[in-house]
Amino acid sequence: MEYEERFEKAVQVTGVGLLVNLGLTLFKLFAGILGSSAAMVADAVHSLSDFLTDIVVIFGFKVAKKPVDKSHNYGHGKIETLSASLVGLMLLIVAGQILFYGLRKILLFVEGENLEQPALIALYAALLSVILKELMYHYTILESRKINSMALTANAWHHRSDAFSSLCTMIGIGAAIFLGGKWVVLDPLMAVFLSFIILKVALKIFRSSINELIEASLDEETEGKIRQIIQNTEGVKALSNLKTRRIGNNIAVDIRIKVDSALDIGEANRISIHVEHNLKKAFGPYTYVLVKAEPYEREPAGKPEDGKIPEHAEHSEKHDICLRKQPIKEGKNNRF
Template identity: 55%
Template structure:
């Protein structure tokens, strides 16, 4: 895993590249929506614009999270990245709600005898381009986010995919309206409503995970068990208790009391603590925040 400086540079570079694509894609969608008489494509363009906004938020958060610890932030600035990831999750939920309400409104309009304007081919082309670009950005950002273990980048990757989902609904609606004509334009809002629930699911998963982290939730069960195994299997450790875990940015943080032979010298006991620390850092990263208290086994 890269150091904090390299990790921050990688994250900012990937997110900036995505932001550049979002700017051009948003402009293309707006033009296609207006000239192609497609309200669905204009709404899709607004969705892409929201990606541009969240890109800015993520870049700010990643740059801030990459700063070293200082006299006001003894544990570093990793929580800023978590806060940004939570923001992206909440933004996704709002976008999903917007797509749901918009789709329901159009369905009710057609059900009450109204009609939706038939779009032109340029709007369909824009939808296809959007799907390809946003799916590409999703994979690009997700792979980079996983490689540097950035929750904010992973959240932003799903934001890209939510835009691709939105464009799928737009493509189906526009394509159906062009090919079938007439009242079949209702396919657009129906697809949008279905896709909004996929967006809600992703938004919930991202928000829940990162809000939990902000409220100092413990690490997942498997990770805690792995930490426990490393501690108890270290030579010289007889037992341990008061294990507390949490996550700060991309790093784990643990507090634990280990018990060693009461007849050991201070140096020997300290060496055991150091060995536990080294083994944990080897597994979870050199930037792990570890506090190990040594007690005599009575």
């Protein structure tokens, strides 16, 4: 998928969610007040956070698609990550609000106050929300996988958390309506229960996006794949000092490779280019790759490497030469 097309698709998907969330927020708030349901009012607040989140995400995508410029040499991909972190933060706030709202109602019940029995309109609103939000989750998560977007994935889980909350709300309201009496307390109890579900999802999204913003390395599985690709590149005898990070939808790789010291600079440079091309083929054309080539120094006799290409420890800076930036001169004496 082309760069511009990716962001257009993300905005389109989020725009659909925005309209759905706006409609649900208004209907659920109306149903919660008219139907005297604490859980439904809490659920409406959750839908309102979804609506506000959609606005943040759309703004993030609009900014993130801007090309590289003088002040942003790696593009604006981090804006997408920032949007995801804001989604997580909003979910944390919503979880806290719902928890407080539900606990307050429960305390009133414990102190002997009679809670008003919810009306059927609140139950219908909860059922409609479960259906629409689950559909929005599947639609959004499918598109997020196609374009590999953390922000869209976070928003998809925001839809699902709303579906879960509406399901809990529906159970609580249904029990309060059809069982009556002391069972009315199930309405705020479900509000408390769903707040913990939302909290779990929020922490997962928030932690992942914050790790990316503070330049955390990629996961071990991805780094293992990167090492394998480099090791399988013809001419690479060893590798060292692998550094990775994520920049929005793309990844950045900084690696040192060891090549035969008998090769001239031009030949070593071609191996570096092959490493770069192989990584971009695996992780996408917008992958940032910096390859530094060094002469291979044989390790002293000792433990065998079992046929595997070794990963050397950091050596002195005397061999720290970035061959991608060295001019290739004609002649037979261009050796390491």
